[in-house]
Amino acid sequence: MPRLSLTHHLIRCEREHGLDPNLRLLLETVARACKTISHAVGKGALGGVLGSLGTTNVQGETQKKLDVIANEILVEANEWGGYLAAMASEEMNAPHGIPVAYPRGNYLLLFDPLDGSSNVDVNVSIGTIFSVLPAPKGREPVETDFLQPGTRQVCAGYAVYGPQTVLVLSVGHGVQVFTLDRDTGSFILTQENVRIPADTKEFAINMSNMRHWAPPVKRYIDECLAGKEGPRGKDFNMRWIASMVADVHRIMSRGGIFMYPWDKREPDKPGKLRLMYEANPMSYLVEQAGGAATNGTQRILEIVPKKLHERVSVILGSKNEVDYVSALHRRA
Ligand code: AHM
């Protein structure tokens, strides 16, 4: 494969698919911010960036130093570019408008600046997840303008900060993977048109929550654990990294099913993961790669959001496996 940079790839998308040049510039800005976050993450203890801040975010979760650093990097990089009307983040209570002195654009950017941050201090892969939506025309956006279903996304992506830093992106024409060349500082296209195999023998779920699951989820995992002798007639393997970005990236690479379903620990919450900047962008990417994403009863991308920080039950990955779990929900 010729060594194509992110910029070259996006220019090709302008030519072949009519990609808006402003969206290309926005994505280049996000990619630059991810590169900066990757450097900060990579310094670890040497950069004094590990540990917690002693503060909590809007969801009541303890903020790690790197959660806040990553958030600031993304906000600062995108504030003055002129491609955005506003942004929203897991780490900010309310949307962040573009300061009046700066030019504004036609897009809304949502992100989880550092996903899987419980893994930061133990040197396990973490990442950034982002989603781009159209902004309202001719006026300043307000919070309700963000509440668009995932089908409205014009782009979604994630970066994984692991043994390699990779950026995985879709602008609606399949999924492409870019690897950060640490020598030159460029993201280079290393995989085109990722396809998730429809069948799998690998599941990812936090098994410690088993006693809290709803019956269809319990039944599905029981069947997987029964292996060859059970109703599925095959042995399953399990992986749980506890960084959604890393678990989803494994599924992008070799298939599998990822589940963070509703459970009765906090029955009023639909799930742990957030719809707008975790589930929606990941569901968009998974579908673009031929996989499926559901909350058990509804396609995630069709959920009409009611709140910026809304939570959702997530079941995504290899299509036939996700469809099987949906069928178990219908039968329940
Ligand atoms: P975060 O955005 O605060 O890091 O939380 C989301 C993470 C996901 O990356 C991961 O799938 C999940 O939380 C792990 O949860 P658990 O601690 O139950 O294993």
Ligand code: MG
């Ligand atoms: Mg997260």
